[in-house]
Amino acid sequence: MHDLILLEDETVLRDELGEFLRDAGYRVDVAASLDEFRRAYDPARHAMALIDLGLPDGDGLTLIRELREQGRQLGIVVLTARGAVRDRIAGLDVGADYYLPKTSDLDEIAATLAAMSRRLGDAPAPQPQDAWVLELSPRRLMPPGHASVALSEQDLVVLRELMREAGGIASRQQIVEALGEDYLSYDQRRLDTQMRRLRRKVNEATGLVLPINTARSAGYRFHAKALIRP
Known part of the structure; x- marks a missing residue:
């Protein structure tokens, strides 16, 4: 870029x-x-x-x-x-x-x-044709065409909520409650930090941009084909 x-x-x-x-x-x-x-x-x-x-x-x-x-x-x-x-x-x-x-x-x-x-002539990032696969056990994300990325328990919970809603918005409240937290008392900056770390982890491991868009004040959207496996 x-x-x-x-x-x-x-x-x-x-x-x-x-x-x-x-x-x-x-x-x-x-x-x-x-x-x-x-x-x-x-x-x-x-x-x-x-x-x-x-x-x-x-x-x-x-x-x-x-x-x-x-x-x-x-x-x-x-x-x-x-x-x-x-x-x-x-x-x-x-x-x-x-x-x-x-x-x-x-x-x-x-x-x-x-x-x-x-x-300006920058080559567009290659768009994956296959699904991003989330394996719940063991905890790992498998980007198309790349080796798997090991996940923490929090990473897994966040991605599970996002990928089960692939194409739509997973609300901030939905993600926070999936993490076992009380939404009303939860510091929203913790979720933002979690998302930044997750994006960085995937990018550093694969060179790919994690296909998650931010819907400001609403939540996040996983905008690629997604598959969740047990």
Whole structure:
């Protein structure tokens, strides 16, 4: 995948986006201001940029205009709280390729970046034709065409809930209760951490991106063919 630079001044959102995109397989550098972006941006390496507009030291539109005037060919996605039509037009006019509101689902952002990556010439990841198989005993996940991945008990429970709902959304409450926890008192950050670790485990073991999309505030969706075996 292409290298990506993320410019976002909100710490929580920057961390969330950075981690999500790394889990999706991108190599991500982050910046919190125009100055940090200019110091971190490497035109020889960064092929895509995700840019906020309202920044502590200026406007992201100025940066986009500057990059285009320099002849930079990187793909640019604007991610901003400015949702008016005139703002979207202004962003596209100065050289942005896509314009997304900050309320966008993480999967919409990932899909937009994937579309831009294809346009830039990045080879699409191979799509498995066979099922991902979850074996309950022994605890392991068998990705199509790859060796099995050993799972912890928590990994197994989470994947079982996701894969039995393959194609649909497994709610956060459904997953938490399957883990034997009380949903009302459960710290939701624990589930997010569990998902990041699971994605990373599969990616490091196989080089594949685990086919799970995040449905923000709702749950997760396993979007590949799935089979569960005893």
